[in-house]
Amino acid sequence: MSAPTLAELQALVDDEGIVLGAAPAAPYDEAEAALADRVERGLWADMRFTAARPEVSCHPERAVRGAQTVVSAILPVWEPATERPAGPVGRLPRYAWGDPYGVLRAALGRVRERLAADGFRSVVHVDANHHVDREGARRAGLTFTGKSTMAIAPGLGTFIAIGTLITDAAIAHDPPEPVRQGCGDCTLCIDACPTGALDEAYVLDAEACVSYWTQSRREVPDAVAEGFGDMVYGCDVCQDVCPYNHGPIARRTEREPTDAGWVRLDAWLEASEEDLVGRYARLYVPDLDGRYLKRNALIALGNGPVEHRQLARPFAEGEDPVLGPAGRRASTPQ
Structure with missing residues (x-):
């Protein structure tokens, strides 16, 4: 059975405002080298996260037997805030105002179910140690990396959450166009x-x-x-x-x-x-x-x-x- 197209999968997540992109399941050599560099220089502090097992997080081709495609999903999270209340008040970052990762898990779960119905295997990673989501989104042509190290999605900015589905289905999609590194002289x-x-x-x-x-x-x-x-x-x-x-x-x-x-x-x-x-x-x-x-x-x-x-x-x-x-x-x- 033929795999669904990216456009068909996109229709499954449109209601949440999620944007999908796709790229071949191939090693993230640059990301793996960058992780090793940051750890060696002591810039990673005592975090583990995706640096704990780069042989996993930087190798989507190993996530599913016969992996063919990395499908990346980005969800805008910026919402306007009410006026600051009186009294002793603190702030949470915007991604923590709701549960965007929960929304991504549910949406990508529907994509996985659709692929499973067609006989394909998939795995979903959202805010997990198992996959460098930002690299997947970059390769899919959805984002570029800013000087802040944040993933910047042209048209959506940096206030986004990212999730990933890796599958053995060869998802038909237009080849991603590399996103121009757009920071220029801005500091x-x-x-x-x-x-x-x-x-x-x-x-x-x-x-x-x-x-x-x-x-x-x-x-x-x-x-x-x-x-x-x-x-x-x-x-x-x-x-x-x-x-x-x-x-x-x-x-x-x-x-x-x-x-x-x-x-x-x-x-x-x-x-x-x-x-x-x-x-x-x-x-x-x-x-x-x-x-x-x-x-x-x-x-x-x-x-x-x-x-x-x-x-x-x-x-x-x-x-x-x-x-x-x-x-x-x-x-x-x-």
Whole structure:
């Protein structure tokens, strides 16, 4: 039986606003070399993720016996926000306002079912260690890599989530046209990064990256903690300034504003660790330990108005190895 075309698979995901692209299932030699370089130079910190097993994550041709095609899916995630609420408030990155990876898993699951009905085998990887999704999207002609190291999709910008399906079906599609590297002389993301994590264009130093530290077990250095600003997870600074987001944002500003990006710091600090982890099950939290989310809330509290810092006092006076240092920093005049 012949395999469906990419256009036929695209029709299965149109309702979610997902865009599909395809490329041959072949080794990601450049991505594998880049991962090795970052690890060797100590720029990967203690992360594992796709660098844990590059012989898997950079080799889609091994994901399914007889793999023929990598189908990449991108989903826009930018939504307008409501006005900042009063009181002690922190922010989540835009990709965490909803569950875009859940949407991608469901949509690609439908694609997999369609292929299975035609007798083809497939595997879906979304936000997983098993596949370098950004490289798949780049090879499919959907994105290019910016100086921020973010995947930039012309017409959609950087506020996207990416998922992948690898199949033994030879999906008919137009050969992807290479996307022109479009950063030119622009250095807005490099200049805006609060901790200098992007000082080398096209290379991220995880040891200086706010997003990495919000997800780390390690005690956050003071210089990085200051760079958190009011973020309690992740960081959007390099995306907020990217010119490729101007058009996509302008086209989505008429959508209904959401308050999903705002979190009450006092509510986070009062909640049980189990409740926090359960409420944000879609996020990576080290050891599923809600203290790390509370630590981030304390850091954001310490970066905010002085009148809210009394909320940190109980943690500053405690001996908890995760919350104590963050509580004492938040209680100390900056």
